[in-house]
Amino acid sequence: MSDPTTPPRPTPPAHPAGAIPAPPAFEARGLGRSPRGPRPADLASRAEALDAADDLAKLRARFTLPDGVVYLDGNSLGALPATVPDTTADVVRRQWGDLLIRSWDESNWWTAPERIGDKLAPLIGAAPGQVVVGDSTSVNLFKALVGAARLAEAAAPGRTKLLVDAATFPTDGYIAASAARMTGLTVTPVDPAHAADAMGPDTAVVLLNHVDYRSGRLHDLPALTAAAHAAGAIVVWDLCHSAGALPVGLDAHAVDLAVGCTYKYLNGGPGAPAYLYIADRHQAAFDSPLPGWNGHADPFAMTPDYVPTPGVARGRVGTPDILSMLALEAALDAWDGVSVEAVRAKSLALTDFFLECVAAYVPPGTVESVTPTLHAHRGSQISLRTDNAREVMAELISRGVIGDFRAPDVLRFGFTPLYVGFADAERAARTLGHIFG
Structure with missing residues (x-):
């Protein structure tokens, strides 16, 4: 966000409307x-x-907003849901302060990633058991892309390309390049408007943003997912700028994998944990590149060999961030009946x-x-x-x-x-x- 200090009064631009060429995929x-x-x-x-x-309009009362402020930056950080402060205070003072380590069982801390995933799932069109909450969007994207490459290799060996939205948020591009190096794929940037034409028998994985972070352009998730599948590829969607703002329909459109943050339209708070969607049909074969103890079939056995737990919980890595996790759970109450x-x-x-x-x-x-x-x-x-x-x-x-x-x-x-x-x-x-x- 820009510096909120008062600058010199801006002057109107010298160019007429439309004189500056629009970036790719923009409609000026x-x-x-x-x-x-x-x-x-x-x-x-x-x-x-x-x-x-x-x-x-009555839903505004579910949020704490400063008087006299018009807040149009919820696509960067959502407003504070009114239920979060008391919930967070209870987590700190009672669950952590009084119950201490007992809260992993008595306050159901251990099940929070899947429980909150199921609470979030309807907002992205997913049935229960397919969303796990935790880590950052970047970490989940790395899991998803490497996991997708391994799924693609198992289904159709020898594919070489990872198609990536050319206008993607920079971190997505960095993560995609790293995942490609790790899996032997080559990153190929594509304009999502023409991505279907770029998909072919050499395409292993397709990574696209549902909504472009700069222009606000919404891309055609159903059609592009269908095109990826017609080419035999696995598709990964970044939902950071769509979840909580519009219907997504992951199950309805047979999306393979998806990731997203929760601090924008879902109002989970600064640095709130992200989520990973793994379609039920892929879960048994999903091979995460980050096999942490929280995703182990028997995490407290402390065995040297990794055996992934069944279901979407294999997307878990380390100990959940309980304070922000439970703040997110309370924040999602703002969606009750919506x-x-x-x-x-x-x-x-x-x-x-x-x-x-x-x-x-x-x-x-x-x-x-x-x-x-x-x-x-x-x-x-x-x-x-x-x-x-x-x-x-x-x-x-x-x-x-x-x-x-x-x-x-x-x-x-x-x-x-x-x-x-x-x-x-x-x-x-x-x-x-x-x-x-």
Whole structure:
């Protein structure tokens, strides 16, 4: 996130909208005031009416948010669920402080990775017994990629390529390169829009992001998974920017493996444990490159030979981080009774309304959207390109609108429907308009 200190007043960009070439997989779309567009008073009134009619608006009470702040950075760090502080205090004071080591049994610490995995599973379209929580996204991605390469080699020996989303978050690329060195594969970067054309008989593993972290582009998980399977490859999906924002459907679309973090739209807290999805059909053959004692069939036997436990728990490695694990479990209570489909519908309505407000409030030629217009290609964020983006975001933050910045010129606004409303979207766009004058 950019430095929240107040910078010099940003100046409008010198270039006209669309003059800077968009990065790969971006759709740049000029925005700005239209002489026939809605008036500010009309937009504020509409926001009020939309919030009044919103069935999810009451869910904001499940979160602790500072007064007067519009928080549009839930795609980096979700807001604090109101149940987490008391739960965490109980874990520290009673479970750890009073029960001490007995809590591994009496407080069910030992079963937390699978128990919380089952609690999270419906949000990504997975049946119980296929998600284990623990470690970081990077560690889980390493397990998934090496495990996928070993599954692919067993099914069709001799395949040589690991296809990787060319615009992926950098760490995914680093991990993929390491996994490729370890398994004898060659990394081949691909644009997800054309990934299906790149898949062939030499493809062993495909790694793709469900939503691009910079542009907010949503990739076609069902079609790309089907294409990977038609080519005989194993597919791994990174769900960091989609889980908790839109339906994923891992089981419905026969995804092989998936990973994701829990501190964004799932609101698990800073550094919250990530998760690993292993489809039931692959679990018996899944060979983790990190065979830790927590994934052993008999962990307390302390034998020199590793025998993986049955099921998804073989994805466990070391002792779970109980404090953050149980904070995540409490955070997931915010989803009680909430439909992911309803969240998706509100997300699209919010992002549509925000773009409309930006077009009404912001001077022409000042910003352009790099987030796809089509709902089928949009995640739950809007990314706007502009000159002086770092300074613009810092100024927004100083005025109580919190988004974030991605180099060199992208303003990101994440819309978390559980606690973001239409008045938030209107105020954010209006504040952006004020900054540019």
